[in-house]
Amino acid sequence: MILVVGDINLDIIVNLREKINFNTDSRSKIYFQGGGSAANFSYWAAGLGQKVRLIAKTGSDLAADYLKDEFKKSEIEFINLISHKEDTGRIVILLSKTGQRTMLTDRGANITVNPLDIRDEYFENIDHLHIGGYSFFGGANMEKTALKIIEKSKNTGIDISFDPSSYSELKNYGPKKLLKQTHGLNFIFPNYEEGKILTNKEKPEEIVNVLMKYYKFVVLKLGDKGCYIKSEQIQKFVKQSHEATGGDTTGAGDAFSAAFIVYYIKYDDFEKAAEYANQIAFKCVEQFGGHSFIKKKS
Numbered sequence: 001m002i003l004v005v006g007d008i009n010l011d012i013i014v015n016l017r018e019k020i021n022f023n024t025d026s027r028s029k030i031y032f033q034g035g036g037s038a039a040n041f042s043y044w045a046a047g048l049g050q051k052v053r054l055i056a057k058t059g060s061d062l063a064a065d066y067l068k069d070e071f072k073k074s075e076i077e078f079i080n081l082i083s084h085k086e087d088t089g090r091i092v093i094l095l096s097k098t099g100q101r102t103m104l105t106d107r108g109a110n111i112t113v114n115p116l117d118i119r120d121e122y123f124e125n126i127d128h129l130h131i132g133g134y135s136f137f138g139g140a141n142m143e144k145t146a147l148k149i150i151e152k153s154k155n156t157g158i159d160i161s162f163d164p165s166s167y168s169e170l171k172n173y174g175p176k177k178l179l180k181q182t183h184g185l186n187f188i189f190p191n192y193e194e195g196k197i198l199t200n201k202e203k204p205e206e207i208v209n210v211l212m213k214y215y216k217f218v219v220l221k222l223g224d225k226g227c228y229i230k231s232e233q234i235q236k237f238v239k240q241s242h243e244a245t246g247g248d249t250t251g252a253g254d255a256f257s258a259a260f261i262v263y264y265i266k267y268d269d270f271e272k273a274a275e276y277a278n279q280i281a282f283k284c285v286e287q288f289g290g291h292s293f294i295k296k297k298s
Contacts, residue, residue: 001051001077001125002261003158005149006038006132006165007110008056009089010063016096034070035091036110037132037165037254044258044280045130046076050265055122057081059109063088081117083109111138115145118152128265129153130257133165136181137173147181154184161187162215163257164194171197179214188215189257195220204228208235217270219260219277221253224285229274238274242282255284 010032017027034043042054054076058064064080067088071078089108095101113135135146153160162185164170170178175198182188188211190198199210204220208230211218220228226240259280263273 001053002042002045002128002130002265003123003126003153004038004042004045004052004054004130005135005146006041006056007036007089007107007134008034008039008054008058008067009036009091009105009107009110010066011035011091011093013093013095016094020094032066034067035093036089037134037163038130039067040254041130041132041163041258042076043074044255044284045262046074048259048262048280050258050262051075051077053077053079053122053126055079055081055118057083057109057113057117058089059083059087061087063090079122081113083112086112107134107138110134111142113138113145114141115148118145118148120152123152123156123158126153126156126158128261129158129160130163130261131160132163133170133173133178136178137166137169143181150182150185159187160185161189161257161261163189163253164191164198167191167193167197170194183214185215187217187219187261189219189221189253189260191221191223191253204237205235219257219274221256221281223252226278227256227274229270231270234271236271238271238278240278240282241275242279252281252284256281 013031015029020026038054038056042052046052058067058080060082086109089110090106092104093101131146131149136143150160162182179198195207196202199207201207201210208218208220208228212230218230222228224240226238228237256277260273260277263276
């Protein structure tokens with residue numbers, strides 16, 4: 001079973017049908033869906049056949065009720081931590097005709113996670129931990145909680161994958177600090193911008209070479225181009241074999257990481273996992289929302 005820890009949000013997706021006309025109306029299609037990097041990862045991993053336990057914090061409000069109803073359609077074991085002071089996180093996603101997105105973020109209850117929220121029983125029957133940078137970003141309690149989760153996982157021999165999550169948050173937090181705190185983890189899944197700021201390098205091969213000093217496996221996500229991977233045995237660019245014709249890039253990085261981990265856990269093949277992850281990321285982009293692929297309970 002994979003343990004996933006991180007953000008959960010209500011995504012308010014604004015699919016723009018034209019450029020924004022300030023001070024008047026702009027035609028669009030607006031819909032709601034559960035989101036957040038950890039939740040998206042969990043939906044894709046569960047939909048691809050892996051058992052998942054998700055720990056995330058919401059408020060006690062209508063948005064939380066909506067998210068819990070969504071989880072009833074999946075096989076995810078959702079441990080819903082609740083804040084009685086902050087609302088459930090919300091993100092407004094402005095989506096252009098070409099699928100590019102701008103996000104307006106209110107993390108809400110997500111940034112109230114603290115070390116006392118994490119219980120030993122959450123680690124029972126867990127083989128793999130996936131944690132994102134958002135678990136570090138948001139203050140001292142968030143940082144302490146993330147480090148506690150990583151320490152517990154290491155002490156019980158659980159493999160760990162890490163996604164830096166956000167270029168802007170990473171920059172504010174401190175790249176060198178985060179590298180030091182996550183040194184020795186099994187996998188890292190940065191996108192290109194995150195890889196650049198973590199290493200102060202420009203070329204993909206230079207980025208992965210630096211990151212290999214800190215992690216066992218490095219997977220640099222390059223969007224519609226594919227990914228660049230490196231381990232002790234292999235270093236190569238794995239091209240995306242499909243060309244997206246539209247859709248929504250929301251959650252594509254999470255879908256990629258989830259697919260990669262699911263495949264690697266099952267088959268222990270680093271290169272094939274990258275090829276599979278490219279396929280699933282394409283599937284995500286071709287549809288709207290961060291986790292449209294849901295395996296329903298029977």
